[in-house]
Amino acid sequence: MTILIALSGSLRRDSANTTLLRAACALAPAGVRIVLYEGVGQLPFFNPDSETDPPPIVRELRGLLSAADGVIVASPEYAHGVPGAFKNALDWLVGCAELGSKPVALINTSARALHAQAALADIVTTMGWNVIATASPVIAVANKGFDAARMVADxxxxxxxxxxxxxxxxxxxxxCSP
Ligand SMILES: Cc1cc2nc3c(=O)[nH]c(=O)nc-3n(C[C@H](O)[C@H](O)[C@H](O)COP(=O)(O)O)c2cc1C
Structure with a gap:
């Protein structure tokens, strides 16, 4: 079984990014399980003092990712940047050597949001993750109000x-990944 962890950069209840990741969970082919991580908003602020002995919620996130074969990210852009809560989650993962070279799909839900997408690619590459270009399309569902069932059907x-x-x-x- 291939396990993929889906991370949304949005905390919004009706987030298009989170909804797209829910659709991805529903579209997982046979032999693949996609798990949406829903704890980004509960993570404490990153503090390097706690990096080597982090709180349980951080250990749980690191464990989930470490056991996964790959990661799917979908995030909005805020003021040309990556949303703070999501950058905070990524900061907790920077020091994790066991996550190095994790293949990651960066799905952009808005053709306008080029700054955050470029920043995200730079951030996760700096973390040692491997951005898979062929798995990183623009799928323009932002602000369309689609639910997951509509995305799956479209x-x-x-x-x-x-x-x-x-x-x-x-x-x-x-x-040798693309
Ligand atoms: C505070 C704030 C700043 C934003 N800044 C940008 C921006 O710089 N560029 C952009 O393309 N969209 C920007 N947006 C629009 C969001 O990226 C867009 O609404 C996105 O669909 C939200 O994702 P979500 O539905 O997953 O929450 C901004 C939205 C908010 C709330």
């Missing part, structure tokens, strides 16, 4: 989302 959403998942899964299985 070929223009489900098609590229399914292809991104397949590209990520392929990258988890090949030594």
């Amino acid at each position: 070929a223009e959403v489900a098609g590229p989302l399914r292809a991104a998942i397949e590209a990520l899964v392929l990258a988890t299985r090949t030594e």
